[in-house]
Amino acid sequence: MKEKYRLLMFILTLLLGVSLAYFPAFSRVRVDILKNVYVLPAAELVTTKTYPDIIEMENKYIKVSLLPNRGRLIFDYLFKPTGHTQIYTTARPVPTMTPIGYIVEFGGYYLSIPWNPRARQPYDLEYKIIEETAKKAKIYIWGKDPLRRLLLESWVSIEEGSSIVEIKVRITNKSRKKWKISLSDYLVVAPGGKLSNNSFFLLPASKVIIGKSEKEWMGKEGSMVNWPQAWMKWHQFEKFGSFSVDKDMMRFPFVGISNLDTGDTFLKLWEPPGFFDRLNIWSWGKEYKKIKGGVPTVNFENKKEKFTLDPGAQITFNVYFYGLRGIQKLEIVNKDFAGWVDTDKKSYNKVQGTRITVSSQIGTSKENKAISVVYFLCKEGEGIGKGVWGWDIGTFSPERLYETHFKIDIDTLKKGKYFLKARILDSKSGVIFEVDSPIFVVK
Helix, strand or coil: CHHHHHHHHHHHHHHHHHHHHHHHHHHCCEEEEECCCCCCCCCCCCCCCCCCCEEEEECCCEEEEEEHHHCEEEEEEEECCCCEECECECCCCCEEEECCEEEECCECEEECCCEECCCCEECCCEEEEEEECCCEEEEEEEEECCCCCEEEEEEEEEECCECEEEEEEEEEECCCCCEEEEEEEEEEECHHHCCCCCEEEECCECEEEEEEEHHHCCCCCCCEEECCCHHHEHHHCCCCEEEEEEHHHECCCEEEEEECCCCEEEEEEEECCCCCCEEEEEECHHHHHHCCCCCCCEEEEEEEEEEEECCCCEEEEEEEEEEEECCCCCCEECCCEEEEEEECCCEECCCCCCEEEEEEEEEECECEEEEEEEEEEEECCCCCCEEEEEEEEEEECCCCCEEEEEEEECCCCCCEEEEEEEEEECCCCCEEEEEECCCEEEC
């Protein structure tokens, strides 16, 4: 009996060891290649495969898939904290009329170089896994325009303990001819799997330009209107419509969508900040079911207008995607943090007993330890003010948002313009992120 007991304990210990070794591996980076998924061919090319390689990169927070054989640098993005996809994809699309004509829209993220004008798709691309460790994975993807000999190179990577996917892009003129070209990147988004009544745009601008819309329900094409509009919310985006914002109209280089029904937020950032000239946005709207191939999604296009690329010359830019728990609004975003702080009113009368209600949300794309947050009340033009609220966040990751609500007595405040400043501090009290509220007035 003792020998059987020892043998049983040995087996249980072995199984426990295997389990402990296996489950933490999910927090590490893994790369898999799927070879058994049928994907509709969009072009009659020798290189096009009906069962193309789909590369999956995964860590604790995300699973990202790439489909180079259909020109997709990113094919899907699963945000594990919510269990939902953030990007629209389909392996069996149908021809659909869009603002740029009929296309076969697989979704995902892709570029206009190298572009197959006949198929209205990117050309098939090649790939190579150039880094695969427990801490990081990097995929090199490349392809060339057969007519203009413009070479696209991209490096797609994820790291351990982060929800961000980074895409570095380089385009080189390999021909002997000077080319005048334009460049677009395209992203089809649907946080939570599809947009819902509680989905809305996150756009750091105060004005937008109306584009084409069915029967001009959004307004006259080309007119400039204040942002936000009522149709920033999906339940009021009635039918097909489009709008845009120029780079000098944006406070920061990012765009995103929140879906509060599913608790998802998906963000796109780019750098250099002024690389793209314009951000174009369009959607089928609430009447998507009336459109053949219409889907409850939004299309983002960053466009760089005509520029010259000399023989041997190249251009480079970076794009970043990451998911968050559903956030109610956004003021500032960078690769590590995203957040906002605001007051319940924009104007207060100095009456005894009046209190200012402050609300804030901050999210992160990476794992942080031993961090804290401090809120400062600042008077306009007088620099940093006094700390009015603080909290030791401790461990902070993409799993959750930091949310807070607190009140400030108005009695001791002088009349004037004020704002709140939130600062995230590391373990050595160094500032690693900060965000300001809009101005409010004490009368």
